[in-house]
Amino acid sequence: MFTGIVEERGEVVDLERLGDSAQLTVRGPLVASDARRGDSIAVNGCCLTVIGLAAEDGLFTADVMAETLSRTALGAVTPGQLVNLERSVPATGRLGGHIVQGHVDGTGRVLRRDSTPQWDLVEFALPATLARYVAEKGSIAVDGVSLTVVDVRDLPEPAFTVALIPTTLDGTTLGHKRVGDEVNLEVDVIAKYLERLGTAASAQAPRQGAPA
Template sequence: MFTGIIEEVGTVQKVSRQQQALALTISAKIVLEDVHIGDSIAVNGVCLTVTAFTSIAFTADVMPETFHATSLAKLASGDGVNLERAMQANGRFGGHIVSGHVDGTATIAKKRTVSNAVYIDLRMDAELTHYCIPKGSITIDGTSLTVFDVRENRITVSLIPHTYAETIFSKKREGAIVNVENDVIAKYVEKLTAKQKPLTRDFLAHHGY
């Protein structure tokens, strides 16, 4: 589990491609301080497992499902990536509950500066905006952000200067593809309430109302 608070920006050293999979070697510093084989590290919001590491980089595999469902297949050597280690049990929730299981991708439609904030409009499928509400949480490329405007196929998020400078968003141009993970609580609530019977006059009468 993650929180969406990016620890550092790593750099892709090598991309070993197969037909529907790849292995990424990423240079980093902070996330390597206590790394072990089998550890989970979120790369642009995608939970990956460390398969090898050195003092300056780690390697992780990207399986076919992740290859097709995320933006990782578009990475090339030299690209920056947002990195976060899995949360420790005694850690702080600086962001929100993030699983590292990406729901889909979005396209940066527009970036603009408003006072000290950077507004980013994201174009995405309606099945993704379905889980978005104003002031709700969303994870974009592994970063915990707050939604402040929702339309059928577009949302807007606002980044404070620190988040913009300390993540890859400062390098992202309009048209770039980003990973999206919706709030897991919203998905669970929808799943549970979908099984409930509709609130009808007969239902109320049966329960004494």
């Protein structure tokens, strides 16, 4: 599990295609410093398992499965590109952001960016299938960054707005995203479970007029 508090910006060193999968090598001195094979590291919000390390060079390698390549923006990364990195949170750690699984639900894109001296307001389009999980003042992870939703709209296409403070602009890749750029989205897992519980309860409820 993660919290959406990015620890460092890493650099993609290589993305080696292996048929329907790939191996991703990233330079991230902080997260690689105490990593071990089998550990989980979120790369732009995608939970990946460490399979190789060169800690002295600040490098780690992870497998990227076909499901991840098809549902996230990781398949399009190139050497030299910066990515957000976060190690999995220990049981005794602080939940500084919100509960982030590292299971990307889909991708969105930057629609608009308005800069002010104090912060940036950024609007993202999101898939219609995810819009119902996004609520004003709720939480969402964008490229692995825990953010609070400022507002939501449904037309002319589903979209939400967030405010990026200087710390987020300086310490994550979101400070460099431009209109049209693709991002990974993970909606609040609690919203998904609540929907599932409600659907299951409705399906099990006796129909009107039917014997209980």
